[in-house]
Amino acid sequence: MSQDTLVKRQFGHRARLSLSPAGVRAADGQAHAARTMWNLLHAWWRMMPKEMRTHPNADAAIRQAREDIDFLAVLPAQVAQAVLKTYFRAWKNCWEGRADAPNFKGRLRTVMSVDVPQGRDLNITRVHRRWGVVNIPKVGRVRFRWTKDLPVGTRAGAENRITGARLIKDALGWHIALRVQALAVKPDPHQGPDVGIDVGVTVPIALSDGETYEHGEWLTGKEKARLVHLEQRAAQRKQHRKPGERTSRRLHRTYDQIAGLRAKAKRRALDWQHRTTTVIARTYGTVVVEALTITNMVKSARGTIEEPGKNVAQKSGLNRSISGEAWGRTVTMLTYKTAQLGGTLHKVPAPGTSRRCSACGFTTPGNRESQAVFVCKNPDCGPHHQPTQAARGSTGRGLPPARSRYRPTVGNPLARHNV
Numbered sequence: 001m002s003q004d005t006l007v008k009r010q011f012g013h014r015a016r017l018s019l020s021p022a023g024v025r026a027a028d029g030q031a032h033a034a035r036t037m038w039n040l041l042h043a044w045w046r047m048m049p050k051e052m053r054t055h056p057n058a059d060a061a062i063r064q065a066r067e068d069i070d071f072l073a074v075l076p077a078q079v080a081q082a083v084l085k086t087y088f089r090a091w092k093n094c095w096e097g098r099a100d101a102p103n104f105k106g107r108l109r110t111v112m113s114v115d116v117p118q119g120r121d122l123n124i125t126r127v128h129r130r131w132g133v134v135n136i137p138k139v140g141r142v143r144f145r146w147t148k149d150l151p152v153g154t155r156a157g158a159e160n161r162i163t164g165a166r167l168i169k170d171a172l173g174w175h176i177a178l179r180v181q182a183l184a185v186k187p188d189p190h191q192g193p194d195v196g197i198d199v200g201v202t203v204p205i206a207l208s209d210g211e212t213y214e215h216g217e218w219l220t221g222k223e224k225a226r227l228v229h230l231e232q233r234a235a236q237r238k239q240h241r242k243p244g245e246r247t248s249r250r251l252h253r254t255y256d257q258i259a260g261l262r263a264k265a266k267r268r269a270l271d272w273q274h275r276t277t278t279v280i281a282r283t284y285g286t287v288v289v290e291a292l293t294i295t296n297m298v299k300s301a302r303g304t305i306e307e308p309g310k311n312v313a314q315k316s317g318l319n320r321s322i323s324g325e326a327w328g329r330t331v332t333m334l335t336y337k338t339a340q341l342g343g344t345l346h347k348v349p350a351p352g353t354s355r356r357c358s359a360c361g362f363t364t365p366g367n368r369e370s371q372a373v374f375v376c377k378n379p380d381c382g383p384h385h386q387p388t389q390a391a392r393g394s395t396g397r398g399l400p401p402a403r404s405r406y407r408p409t410v411g412n413p414l415a416r417h418n419v
Contacts, residue, residue: 006183006186008183008184009184010179010181012178013150014176015145015178016173017134017142017144017176018144019139019142027167027174028112030076030138030139033074035112039105040061041058044058044061058088059084062080062081062084074138078118079114079115079117112168113167113169116137116167119162122134122136132144132145132150162178163181164179165177165178172267184340188342190341190343192283194285195207195280196288197288197334199327215272219265223264231258234251237250237254269324273329273330285342286344288348289334292327294322300319301315
């Protein structure tokens with residue numbers, strides 16, 4: 001096969017680990033040690049003069065800390081080096097304007113994670129159809145769920161291999177996120193039709209051809225009742241705790257149960273998003289979405305003491321609904337899935353899109369009778385359902401001139417939301 005038909009692909013694969021109680025304690029200890037190493041590095045950075053903040057000096061400080069502090073001995077040497085590399089990368093991202101300055105990591109606010117930078121240390125083997133085994137430094141051989149073909153054993157090579165991994169703990173337990181590098185066949189251009197997509201709350205995804213994708217509640221009735229009961233129990237137990245008093249084990253256990261239910265809802269939402277975006281990427285060759293600034297859309301309407309906001313409770317409910325739909329994650333999934341299948345994704349500007357009719361181009365604030373109902377006030381046009389008409393207009397505006405089906409002055413990109 002010619003090298004021109006192959007492209008290098010880097011992706012991640014996450015699988016659930018089956019750790020024993022002793023393995024869980026060992027992984028927890030490494031995660032806490034890695035967080036402590038980060039905090040020590042940050043304290044060292046703030047204490048040292050600027051000319052002394054170099055990688056060799058930081059590396060020497062880490063080596064000395066692992067010798068002097070017994071608690072840090074549970075952290076493998078390569079993991080400590082990964083913490084140092086991540087810390088310096090965080091400062092580089094800050095200096096280049098891509099992120100805020102790094103800060104101390106709190107015990108309760110930080111996601112517990114351990115980086116395994118070298119793929120050769122993992123020694124992954126497949127046991128049978130459902131399970132594989134991975135070697136975790138200072139933890140041992142651990143089984144994990146095998147749900148994807150991985151380049152291991154005779155299938156591994158210089159171009160197809162696992163370059164590293166990260167252990168991550170959430171409410172459902174420890175998982176391993178593998179970093180995979182592989183050569184894949186370059187896809188042919190997708191010959192499917194063009195489509196515009198409108199995202200919303202009442203209708204999560206609406207396409208320009210009239211197709212809609214909806215979902216139910218992420219938790220069942222019993223699970224929602226259980227979640228409310230646990231939240232009330234946590235609030236009651238928190239009331240009896242004195243200021244500054246340490247959180248009891250019962251309250252911690254209640255918090256863990258709440259986090260478990262919320263994690264279950266998130267996994268179901270992820271599953272629905274993956275299935276839906278896969279169907280869209282396989283069906284359509286060009287996908288057009290609106291470039292929404294979601295962070296501005298979910299800002300609080302509380303205001304200030306001098307100028308208090310209006311309809312604060314209603315805006316808070318809308319913000320929760322928007323955040324629950326995770327529109328940005330949907331666009332991210334569509335971006336890489338369309339690229340893998342030979343399609344393209346275009347983003348169109350968002351301002352003024354909710355007032356323009358996709359059929360005739362007539363623009364007026366009265367077109368939008370409510371956030372869910374769009375009725376064109378042009379006598380020669382007529383009513384349109386907001387999600388569908390907005391998605392139709394986005395198709396023509398987002399495509400290059402050679403493939404546009406509509407005039408640029410007529411097209412209407414996606415609406416902000418169709419709540």
